Amino acid sequence: MGRHDQQTLAEGVRRDRDPRVLLVGYNGANNTGAEALLLVDIADIQAVLGPDARLTIPALEPRNLARYVGGLPGVDVVRMPMIFFPTIRRLVREHDLILLVEGATYMDASASALLWYFMWATRCAATAEKPCLAYAVDAGELKPLNRRLVRRIAPRTDLIIVRSAAAGERLRSWGVDTRIEVTADNAFRFEPRAEDARWVEDAWPEAGPHPVGIAAVDYNVWPVVVRPWGRRADCYRWPYYYSRSPERRAASAALAEGFARLADGIIERHDRSVALICMEQLDETLAERIHERMVHSDRARMFSSRDHDASKMTVLLRSLGALVTSRYHASVLSLPAGVPQVAVRQDLRLQTLYEEMGLRDLCVAPGPHMFDVVRSAVDRLLADDGSLPARLRREHARHLEAARRNPELLAAFVAEHGWRSPAWTT
Numbered sequence: 001m002g003r004h005d006q007q008t009l010a011e012g013v014r015r016d017r018d019p020r021v022l023l024v025g026y027n028g029a030n031n032t033g034a035e036a037l038l039l040v041d042i043a044d045i046q047a048v049l050g051p052d053a054r055l056t057i058p059a060l061e062p063r064n065l066a067r068y069v070g071g072l073p074g075v076d077v078v079r080m081p082m083i084f085f086p087t088i089r090r091l092v093r094e095h096d097l098i099l100l101v102e103g104a105t106y107m108d109a110s111a112s113a114l115l116w117y118f119m120w121a122t123r124c125a126a127t128a129e130k131p132c133l134a135y136a137v138d139a140g141e142l143k144p145l146n147r148r149l150v151r152r153i154a155p156r157t158d159l160i161i162v163r164s165a166a167a168g169e170r171l172r173s174w175g176v177d178t179r180i181e182v183t184a185d186n187a188f189r190f191e192p193r194a195e196d197a198r199w200v201e202d203a204w205p206e207a208g209p210h211p212v213g214i215a216a217v218d219y220n221v222w223p224v225v226v227r228p229w230g231r232r233a234d235c236y237r238w239p240y241y242y243s244r245s246p247e248r249r250a251a252s253a254a255l256a257e258g259f260a261r262l263a264d265g266i267i268e269r270h271d272r273s274v275a276l277i278c279m280e281q282l283d284e285t286l287a288e289r290i291h292e293r294m295v296h297s298d299r300a301r302m303f304s305s306r307d308h309d310a311s312k313m314t315v316l317l318r319s320l321g322a323l324v325t326s327r328y329h330a331s332v333l334s335l336p337a338g339v340p341q342v343a344v345r346q347d348l349r350l351q352t353l354y355e356e357m358g359l360r361d362l363c364v365a366p367g368p369h370m371f372d373v374v375r376s377a378v379d380r381l382l383a384d385d386g387s388l389p390a391r392l393r394r395e396h397a398r399h400l401e402a403a404r405r406n407p408e409l410l411a412a413f414v415a416e417h418g419w420r421s422p423a424w425t426t
Helices: 003-010 012-015 032-049 062-069 085-094 110-128 146-157 165-173 199-203 246-270 283-293 311-316 328-337 348-356 370-382 387-401 403-418
Strands: 020-024 054-059 074-080 097-100 133-139 159-162 180-182 212-215 235-237 274-278 302-304 321-325 341-344
Touching: 012 283, 020 032, 020 085, 020 110, 032 062, 032 311, 032 403, 054 085, 097 110, 097 370, 110 133, 110 146, 146 328, 159 165, 159 403, 165 348, 180 283, 199 235, 199 311, 212 235, 212 246, 212 328, 235 274, 235 328, 246 274, 246 283, 274 283, 283 302, 311 328, 321 328, 321 370, 328 341, 328 348, 328 387, 341 348, 341 370, 348 370, 387 403
Parallel strands: 020 054, 020 097, 054 074, 097 133, 133 159, 159 180, 212 274, 212 321, 274 302, 321 341
Antiparallel strands: none
16 A cells, blocks of 8 residues: 555545645746646646635746636635745645646756756655646756756656656656656647637738748747846846856847848748747747847737737637747647648757657757758748648647546546545546
8 A cells, every 4th residue: 555545544534625736837927838738737627626626826926827817716826936945845735736737847958946846846745745746747858967856856756647758758768767657738638718719810900811920939048047146137037047148149149130031031932921929928038139130020020928818829829821939839739720830949849749740850950050941941831732731730639639638647646546536537
């Protein structure tokens, strides 16, 4: 009998009340992908445990998170300080089930501190003997020190559900020997509100049919690093600062210039308007620099997750004639419409997705000739006879079917740990 089974028998009366669930993720940063994931995760938990389950979601900025979950019953939003260790330990002790709900859980491309946040939550759950589930997450590149940390801490997770077979293989190669299930990202199950169906035409009538989207990321500023002080302009949130140097600043300027020339070429050669898509508020700086460098800036418009929620951003993505993306969830959320796309990858997430779809040649690594390759790919995408959109729709259907296993695994998990499901049957 496992430790959680013993605890369930010893505290059987506890099951008479509604469970308290802690959702640990990257929330409150105005990130479209994180928002779409969280909304599906909340729906899954309430479907499995019933609408009276109590959910607590820590957020970097609670006001940002509250704009789309604040009205949901049973959901509480709490502030997560940047020095998170004591707060996470307290929250874990106050809850019955711990769910890691961030897609980029086992990777450090954005920041080692984000990985430490998830590993600390895992460790606290194990110490407090609370069931811990990693819910449809990913694994990517890790520095050697962080790989050792994952090898030591991640096996203390009761169940890890990963969103790709490659992620599971990476975890096993690092020595993570806990139970791992392979499904797909929960964002494949996200659907926008019906009333938002025509908002792009209403908000941007001069765009014309099927604009081309560019969801760019300035990968030169990552990872965020811990420093006691630094330039205010380089501060993400103290004590975390973007990686900066004269060489990195020059590379960021060149990246903006390259995307600006790409956008101008799309307008000149194909007479398509260009949507500069900020899947996270942090992308606005690069989008603004692209826009100000464009010759045909009047044919381009910036759309930011700070201004538009996941429903509207998804409608925008699905209205495109083609997409150039460095954001994983821009790709995922556009797939039901079969939007032809090419990726400029910043880490393994997009590469893995494109490999799963058999489109490895459309995933471009950053480099000196990157924009030549992307420009040629966009020309091919816009001349496609419809075969690629059909293929992308099939890939979406395949991933959607895999993602539908997530709530089934969640229901089985909570049942294993003694919580009856009043609203779910498998």
